[in-house]
Amino acid sequence: MRGRARHHGHQIVKLFLMPRFGFGRSRYGPFGWRRVGRGVDLVVALGLLGLLAIAGAVLQYRLGPARLLTGAAHAIDGDSLRLLGEELRLEGIDAPEYRQSCRDAAGRPVDCGRAARQALQGLLAGGLVTCEIDKADRYGRGLARCRQGDTDINAAMVLAGQAVAYGGYRAEEERARAAGRGLWALSFERPETWRRSHAR
Known part of the structure; x- marks a missing residue:
């Protein structure tokens, strides 16, 4: 019984916890790097948007209204x-x-x-x-x-x-x-x- 419970516990980890956090085997590598890559892309995109917003604010501050x-x-x-x-x-x-x-x-x-x-x-x-x-x-x-x-x-x-x-x-x-x-x-x-x- 104890061995069977341990086996079921491992199955729960594989089915629910590991995929959600990007671990476990997948066709994208053992650690699910595709998810990590998407996260990095999102951070970079948000950073660029932030820089554009700052640049626009600086230009508006410099010129402002006429x-x-x-x-x-x-x-x-x-x-x-x-x-x-x-x-x-x-x-x-x-x-x-x-x-x-x-x-x-x-x-x-x-x-x-x-x-x-x-x-x-x-x-x-x-x-x-x-x-x-x-x-x-x-x-x-x-x-x-x-x-x-x-x-x-x-x-x-x-x-x-x-x-x-x-x-x-x-x-x-x-x-x-x-x-x-x-x-x-x-x-x-x-x-x-x-x-x-x-x-x-």
């Missing part, structure tokens, strides 16, 4: 500037890169990238600049809509032909093109195309 910055600004190139120590990218426009060259009607090279920077600096030099920022680009720079007095700086750059539309300001680009202003008096590559062909 911010306004006002102060003296300086051009970095034709579509980015520094204001109160922060680098900002003018939203909706794309200016020639600083090293980008264009050609005039006679085929002579023109430093259109430097000209765009000078044009932006001229707009910024008129007085205090106010920029509204509510999101960032892929490099972490705030995307800004900036004004100097009554002048919309983003729009003014496109109207002057010193930048092209880049998600906005299509009407301003058409007016600059029709008038042959700035870039539209030259032979040039759109800055986005130039960047792709001159990637470092």
